[in-house]
Amino acid sequence: MPEPIQLEVVTPQRRVFSAWVSEVSFPSEHRGYYGILPGHTPVMTPLGNGLIYYTQDGQRHWLTVFGGFAEVGPDHVTILARDSETVDMIDPTQAEADRVRALKLLKEAQTEHDLADAKAALDVSLVRIQASGHPGGHGY
Numbered sequence: 668m669p670e671p672i673q674l675e676v677v678t679p680q681r682r683v684f685s686a687w688v689s690e691v692s693f694p695s696e697h698r699g700y701y702g703i704l705p706g707h708t709p710v711m712t713p714l715g716n717g718l719i720y721y722t723q724d725g726q727r728h729w730l731t732v733f734g735g736f737a738e739v740g741p742d743h744v745t746i747l748a749r750d751s752e753t754v755d756m757i758d759p760t761q762a763e764a765d766r767v768r769a770l771k772l773l774k775e776a777q778t779e780h781d782l783a784d785a786k787a788a789l790d791v792s793l794v795r796i797q798a799s800g801h802p803g804g805h806g807y
Contacts, residue, residue, distance in 0.1 A: 670705050673743040674721055676730055676751050683751045684730055691744045692720040693737055701737070703744050710739045716790050718798055719746065729754065731798050733791060754798050762795035 671687035691703040694717030701712065714737055718729045735748035769789035776782040 670742060672703065672705050672707075674746075675743070676719065676732070676746040676748060678735075678748050678751055683748070684753060686721075686723060688721040688723045690722045693732060693744070693746065694718070695737070696734075701739070703739055706741050707739050709741070710737075712737050712739075714746065714748065716794055718794065719751075729798055731757070731794050733794070752795075752798075757795050757799045759796070759799040762792050762799055766792035766796060 671689055672691060674684065674686055674688045674691050675682070676684040689705075692700050693703075694715040695701055696713040696715045698712070700717075701710075714732055714735045716733045717731075719732050720727060720729050722728075731750075731752050732746060732748045733750040735746065735751075738745045738747070766789065769785055769792050772781070772785035773789060776785050
């Protein structure tokens with residue numbers, strides 16, 4: 668059995684997650700999702716918005732991530748995120764309300780700046796809805 672990977676997810680405000688896992692997948696800004704197994708070649712890449720998937724004790728789990736950087740080594744993945752949260756930190760009702768509000772802002776946008784802000788808010792709400800929609804936050 669391969670050695671585990673140390674997964675660390677931190678934001679400027681707090682440490683979101685830290686544990687030994689058997690695999691990690693995260694969204695890069697420009698190249699889709701990276702899948703990381705023990706022994707991976709070192710890489711540093713900007714992150715996109717989406718879900719970090721990881722396997723621990725044979726079960727798949729996830730966290731949200733909103734921008735930042737990932738630093739990968741053979742035995743670790745460090746996520747330095749602009750923002751991130753565990754599934755239990757997400758209020759599905761609030762995420763849906765945020766989606767509705769973002770859609771309204773998108774329709775009412777008058778400037779490019781308003782449009783960009785509305786798209787960003789919609790993206791965040793959709794990631795949170797996706798994360799909270801997984802049964803119990805533990806696997807598919």
